[in-house]
Amino acid sequence: MSSRVADAGVEAPAAHPSPSRLVPWFAALAAYAVPIWFVLAPMALFLGYSFFSVDKGNIVFTPTVANYVRFFTDPVFLPIFWRTCLLCLAVAVLCVLFAFPVAYFLTTLRGRRRYVLLVLLLVPLLMSYVIKIYAVRSILGGNGMLNRALLATGLIDKPSMLFVFNLNAVLLTLTVLLIPFAVLPIFLSLERIPKALRHASADLGASNAQTFWRVTVPLSLPGTLSAMSFVFVLAIGDFLTPQMVGGQSGFTFGRIIYSQFGTAFNWPFGAALSVILAAVVIIAIRLGGRVESSRGRIQ
């Protein structure tokens, strides 16, 4: 089919560009147009808006850096920003700590068992995010399953408020929801370690624990770090989870941005905060990928 079209083009080169020459152009146009229109353009728009201001509910289209000055000087925003970064870092570390043993266990399984467990781990990703948050809420609440279980065992005598509508609840919920995202990259990097390397390690006299710490863990580091940056990025962009389980004290950077576009109706300031968030996300992704590429060169 395609060769026939090409032949036609050879026979009549001067008449008009043959369809076979136009196809790659359209393909390229589509390939570039989609990300430019749907990703780059909105981000550029945000960047532009972040230099405007608002006066009595109307956007003033005069360039100004007031929004950025406000972020760095106002005593409210910076502490919340740092606290959110720290929270998401903690989520990333916790996710990796939980995901690593799971991923390691997965690599020890063979055949059908491995895929059953893998699918079980990935099923939550198919569920609605909101439903999952509600599920975790029902576990964490003042009268939730966790508290009732603790009361029933007699470990506590009145419901604990440690995990009810505060930052701890956000931390736990994000960790639970994002673990599947950490398992996959770690599993893939563990899977890539040749069996011969573990054999070589044992052959040279290393115990199983020594092989694990000296060979398996270092070689899984690229996957572990990209899992961390992955989870961090997903966590820091999330405003829904803090909104639903964070209560009054669980205020995060995402919620501030959300309120700028909603109740506060200050789009330019919200855009400026989004630009700062985007910068953090880009840095996190670069850090996660940098180790990967430098490791890749070694290998």
Next chain:
Amino acid sequence: MNEAGVLLKLRSVSKSYGATAILHDIDLDVRDGEFITILGPSGSGKTTILRLIGGFTKPSGGEILLDGRDIAAMPINQRPFNTVFQDYALFPHLTVEGNVGYGLAVRGTPRAEIAKRVADALELVQLGPLGKRFPAQLSGGQRQRVALARAIICRPRLILLDEPLAALDVELRRHMQSFLKSIQTEIRTTFLFVTHDQEEAIAMADRICVMNGGRIQQIGSPHEVYYRPSCEFVAKFFGENNLIPGTLGPTDGKTRSIDTAAGRVICAVDGQPDMAAAPEGSPAFAVCRPEAVTIGDDAAGENRFPVSIGQVAFAGASTMATATALDDPGLSLKARMPSRPGGASLRPGDTVTFVVPASTCRLVPA
């Protein structure tokens, strides 16, 4: 060699995966300080023997004895053996020094001693200045040497080498062959070397163990397996050979005759008690190497075959003549002779006599 000189004994070792038997009834002694090569085509079970000794897989039956103790259940990391793996299996996240010192580091050797012994080992394999490099920054031959240094640094009693030269190109392989051999002579450690390359086995080994179909076909010096094969497989496995089928005749203890379609052939049987004792009339092959054949009526030798030359192939230092026996048109015989600058004197179609002395002719059972 006496019992004391034996490092490792395999006694009726077998291995099967499910219903598939990989090794049958392997009896093998590895002598202290020798360079023993396990040679066989792919699927012959040679690598499985190495994996059993290294502990990477467990035997289905039989015993592997080290100092008279069965080590079948001994974990990999407690065996006093080290392995040079087929694809080297160097740790990509460690430098050359880290790789070579790994075996010492996991034993808790002091840092200063590790550094000294790593330097010595790298010196031995002629990689002195490359200690800070990563494996990915080395050539194939250099990685090979790192793998070797890593295996010898713990002073194992036996070094297992699993086709370590298979990935190298021909010239480098030749070089590494003599290099490995010289290292082995220098550190006086037992090497068990697995390969599918006959020339490599002959060039390096003190003894060759020829494997086929999960069984040992013959164990002997390279000279023995080449000139005194014990079976048809071995006779055909090492390069060109003449096999003349026939039935066994009488023996005088030193020589034995075999009746073939091309006439009676006299073969030496000294050192081959099985062939000397085999009943008369049983089928066998007379075997002689093409280079043992001389051409011409006046040449001395007991066995004479009038032949018609079919093909004369120049192969550099030697020239191979392929001929058909006049007494048995189904029998093709080969003779190898030194090439001459003036060209071969034989022409296809010539009728000449192939002469083979009885001392260079051997018998194998059919």
